[in-house]
Amino acid sequence: MFANFDFDVIGRSLGYLFFDGMTFTLTLTGLSALGGLIFGTLIALMRLSGLKLLGHVAGLYVDLMRSLPLVLVIFWFYFLVPYIGQWLTGSSRPIHVGAFASSLITFIMFEAAYFSEIMRAGIQSISRGQPAAAQALGLTYSQAMRYVVLPQAFRNMLPVLLTQTIVLFQDTSLVYVVSITDFLGAASKVAQRDGRLVEMYLFAAVVYFAISCIASFGVRRLQSRIAFVH
Amino acid sequence: MNYHWNWRIFFDPAPSGTGTYLDMLLSGLLLTIETAICAWIIALALGSVVGVLRTLPSKTASWVGFAHVEFFRNMPLLVQLFVWFFVLPEILPRAWGLWLKQMPHAPFYTAAIGIGLFMSARVAEQTRAGINSLPRGQKLAATALGLTTAQTYRYVLLPMAFRIMMPPLTSEFLATIKNTSVALTIGLIELTAEARAMQEFSFQVFEAFTAATVLYLLVNIVVVTAMRFLERAIAVPGYITGK
Numbered sequence: 001m002f003a004n005f006d007f008d009v010i011g012r013s014l015g016y017l018f019f020d021g022m023t024f025t026l027t028l029t030g031l032s033a034l035g036g037l038i039f040g041t042l043i044a045l046m047r048l049s050g051l052k053l054l055g056h057v058a059g060l061y062v063d064l065m066r067s068l069p070l071v072l073v074i075f076w077f078y079f080l081v082p083y084i085g086q087w088l089t090g091s092s093r094p095i096h097v098g099a100f101a102s103s104l105i106t107f108i109m110f111e112a113a114y115f116s117e118i119m120r121a122g123i124q125s126i127s128r129g130q131p132a133a134a135q136a137l138g139l140t141y142s143q144a145m146r147y148v149v150l151p152q153a154f155r156n157m158l159p160v161l162l163t164q165t166i167v168l169f170q171d172t173s174l175v176y177v178v179s180i181t182d183f184l185g186a187a188s189k190v191a192q193r194d195g196r197l198v199e200m201y202l203f204a205a206v207v208y209f210a211i212s213c214i215a216s217f218g219v220r221r222l223q224s225r226i227a228f229v230h
Numbered sequence: 231m232n233y234h235w236n237w238r239i240f241f242d243p244a245p246s247g248t249g250t251y252l253d254m255l256l257s258g259l260l261l262t263i264e265t266a267i268c269a270w271i272i273a274l275a276l277g278s279v280v281g282v283l284r285t286l287p288s289k290t291a292s293w294v295g296f297a298h299v300e301f302f303r304n305m306p307l308l309v310q311l312f313v314w315f316f317v318l319p320e321i322l323p324r325a326w327g328l329w330l331k332q333m334p335h336a337p338f339y340t341a342a343i344g345i346g347l348f349m350s351a352r353v354a355e356q357t358r359a360g361i362n363s364l365p366r367g368q369k370l371a372a373t374a375l376g377l378t379t380a381q382t383y384r385y386v387l388l389p390m391a392f393r394i395m396m397p398p399l400t401s402e403f404l405a406t407i408k409n410t411s412v413a414l415t416i417g418l419i420e421l422t423a424e425a426r427a428m429q430e431f432s433f434q435v436f437e438a439f440t441a442a443t444v445l446y447l448l449v450n451i452v453v454v455t456a457m458r459f460l461e462r463a464i465a466v467p468g469y470i471t472g473k
Contacts, residue, residue, distance in 0.1 A: 067404070067450040069411035072422045072442055079435045083233065170306035177415060184309060197316045205309045212304035 006196055010203050013190045021186030022207075028103060028182065029169045033115075035108035036168070037161065040115025045145065047120060058116070065113035070174055077106040078178050099180045103172075111168055118160050122153035159223040166215050170208065183207070239434045240441065251428050251438075258424030259445050265341050265420060266407040272346025273353050273406060274399075280350060281357020282383060295354065302351035307412050311344045315416040341413035349406050356398045360391035393464060400457040407449060421445060 010017075046058035065073065081102050082094035089095060097105075126149050134144035154161075173184040181189065184204055191200035240252040248254065283295035302310070315337070319327040333339065364387060372382040392399075414423035425442035429435040 064447075067408075067447055068443060069408040069422060069446065071411040071414065072425070072439065072446065075422070075426060076439050076443075079429075079439070170304075173306040173308045174412065176308060184306070188312075197312075198320045201309065201312045201317050205305050205313050208306055208309055209301075209304045213300065216300075216304065 006199060009190065009194050009196045009199050013186075013200075016190065017183065017186050020181055021183035024100070024181060025169070025172050025183040028100070028107060028172050028175075029165065031104055032107035032111055032172070033161075033165045033168055035104070036111030036115045037119075039108060039112035040117075041119045041150065043112055043116035044119040044123060047116070048123060062113045062116055065110055066117075070110060070171055071177055073110050074103070074106050074174060074177060077109065078102055081105055099175075099178075103175045103178075103180055107168065107172065111164070114164055115161065118157050118164060119153060121160075122157035123149055125156055126152050155226075159219050159226065162219045162222070163216065166212055166219070169215070170212060173208070233436065235437070236434055237437060239432050239437055242432070244428070245431050246427075251432065252441075254424050254428060255421065255438075255441055255445065258419060258421040258442075259449070261338070261418065262407065262410050262420040263449070265338060265345070265410045265413065265418065266403075268342035269345035269349060269410070270403055270406050272343060273349035273402070276346070276350040277353025278357050278388075280354035281361065282388075284354065284358045285361045286379070295358075299351045299354050302348055303355075307345065307348045307409055308415060310348055311340065311413060311416050314344045315340045337413060337416050337418040340416055341410060341418045345406060345409050345413065348409070349402060352402055352405070353399070356395050356402060357391065359398075360395035361387055363394055364390055390466070393461075393466060396457065396461045396464075400454065403457075404450060404453060407453070408446075 043058045043062060046054045047062075049055060081097045085091075085095035085097055086093065130148055130152070131144050134148040139147065172182055175182050176185050176188065179185070187200045187204040191197045194200075240255075241250050243249065244251045244254045246254060248257070280295045280298045283291045284299070286292060305313075319330040321327075322330065330336070368386055368390065369382060372386040377385065410418070410420050411422040414420060414426070419427070421442055425438045428438040428441075432438070
C-alpha cells in the first residue's frame with residue numbers, strides 16, 4: 001500500500017511548507033484571534049449596552065455572520081475589500097489589497113461574531129453585584145467594564161476563547177478557495193507540481209491533527225486548573 | 231463606486247445552457263440541501279452512537295468514542311475532504327480505487343460522507359453533554375427497576391437527552407448546511423460554487439453573492455422555525471422545556 005510512496009517530497013519541501021505556509025497560517029490565526037476578540041468584545045458591549053438601536057445593529061451583524069458559510073464570507077470580502085478601500089481612500093478605482101490583508105480582514109470580521117457571543121456569555125456570567133459595587137465605588141461605566149467586569153469575563157471564558165481559536169486555526173485552511181499560500185495552500189501547490197497528492201495531503205492532515213491535538217490538550221489542562229481555583 | 235449594478239442579471243440566460251442565472255443558483259441550493267441532509271443523517275446516527283459510547287461505564291467503549299471525536303475534530307474539514315477525495319482511492323487496492331474514481335457523482339458522495347463524519351464528532355459531544363446533563367437519579371432509578379443498560383438508554387436516558395439536545399442539535403444542523411460549501415473545493419457545484427460561477431460568467435460579483443447570501447438566510451430561517459415547532463411538539467409537559 002505504501003510501496004510507491006515518495007516520502008522524500010515532504011523533506012524536500014519542508015522549508016517552503018513551514019516558512020511560507022505555516023508562518024502565514026499561524027500569523028493569520030494569531031492576529032485574527034486578537035482582532036476578533038477586540039471587535040467581538042465591542043460587539044458584545046453594544047448588545048448589552050441597553051441602547052436599542054446599537055443592540056439591534058450588533059445583533060443583526062452577529063446573526064448574519066453566523067448564518068453564512070465561511071467560504072461565502074471569504075469570497076465576499078475578497079471582492080468587497082478593494083471597493084471599501086476605494087471608498088475609504090477616495091481613490092478613483094478599487095485599490096489593490098494583498099492576500100494577507102484581505103484574509104486578515106475577513107477572519108477578523110467573521111470571528112468577531114463568534115467571539116462576541118462568547119464574551120457576551122462571559123459578561124452575563126458575572127454576578128450583578130459586581131457592576132453594582134463598581135458603580136457604588138463611583139466608577140464610571142467604562143471604568144467598571146475595564147477594571148471589574150471584562151477581566152473576570154475574559155478569565156472565565158478563556159478556555160472557550162482558546163477552543164474557538166483552535167477552530168479558527170483549522171478554518172484558516174479555507175483561504176485555499178482564493179488560492180492563498182497558507183500551510184494547506186503550500187502543501188497543495190507542491191502536491192500539484194510534483195504529482196504527489198497522497199503524500200502531501202496526508203502530511204498536511206497529520207500536521208493539522210498534531211497541532212490541534214496538542215493545543216486542545218493544553219486547553220483542557222488550563223480548564224482543570226482554572227476550575228480548581230474557583 | 232464605479233461598479234455597475236444590474237439586478238436583472240438573474241433573468242438572463244446562463245452560458246451553461248440550462249436556463250437563467252436564477253435557475254443556476256436554485257439548482258445549487260437544491261444540491262446544498264441534499265448534501266446537507268445526507269451528511270446530517272450520517273452525523274446524527276454515528277454521532278449518537280459515539281456519544282453514547284463515551285458515557286458507558288466500559289473503559290474500552292469510552293476510549294473508542296474519545297478517539298473518534300478527537301480524530302475527526304482535530305483536522306480541518308477541507309483537509310478531511312481532500313483525504314477522502316484524493317488520497318483514499320490511491321491507497322486502496324487498485325480495483326477498489328478505480329471503482330471509486332469512476333463512480334458517478336463522486337463529489338456528492340465524498341461530501342456527504344466526509345461532512346457527515348466531521349459533524350458526527352460534534353454531534354457526539356452534544357449527545358454526551360445531553361446524557362451527562364440528566365440527573366444521576368434517572369440512571370439509578372432505571373437500574374433499580376431492573377432495566378439492562380441497553381433498556382436504560384432506550385427507555386430512560388435517550389428520550390430525555392435528545393429533547394434537551396434539540397437547541398444545540400439545531401445549530402449543528404445549520405453548521406452542516408454551511409459546511410457543504412467547503413465541498414466546492416472537490417468539485418461539488420452547490421450554492422456557493424454556483425454563485426462563484428455566476429460571478430465568473432457575468433462579472434456581476436455582488437449580485438451573485440447577495441443572492442447566495444439571501445438564499446442561505448432563508449434556509450436558516452426555515453430550519454430554525456421548523457426546529458422550534460418540533461421542539462414544542464415533543465416537549466415533555468412540566469419538564470425543562472415542557473409546556
